[in-house]
Amino acid sequence: MHPNTCVCEVCEQVDNRHRVIILQHPSEVGHSKGTVRVLQQCLTRVEVLVGESPASFSQQGLERLLTGTRTGLLFPCADSQPVESNAAGQIDQWLVLDGTWRKAAKILHLNPQLRQLPCFHFADPPASHYRIRKAPKAGQLSTAEAVAYLFTLTEPATDTEPLLRAQDVLIRKRLAFVPDHHKTKDHEAPDPELPGSLTNY
Incomplete structure (x- = not known):
């Protein structure tokens, strides 16, 4: 990650009531476009497990995190x-x-135990402001945007604006390093399979 895309200085604490467990595909780790680090810096209750296979998540204690708790899969x-x-x-x-989208679906496919969890989606998601890459489909959000909107719906007393502000700073810093010939009107040329792309929730 380029040091000039660090957003630590603008990350404010968000005291979320529901813990969030993020299963992150290895290709997203350390990527300058990724928004999981915004969640790691801001949320008081968050766990990030990196992997793809059941064995990799088991080694990081996924079963322990899921035991005895009513967990919803977004x-x-x-x-x-x-x-x-x-x-x-x-x-x-x-x-x-x-x-x-493809790699998130692969994680779900390789870990059938996740399908035993109740699954949820957004009926009417907001428009994404993740301008680094154009969303391949309407309704797709960055991970930080998805978690922010999730809390807006499930714990409305929680202020999620710090998450969106930090993401906005990340976007502006990242775009400052994008050559003009790689940009479209206000963001990079879309590629739905490069790290930092958006996903349906």
């Missing part, structure tokens, strides 16, 4: 329910996948 599945539904009120902590 990922649009065939049987997923809207976060806006009453069912989300029964969730104690949230599991979020971080990676491109």
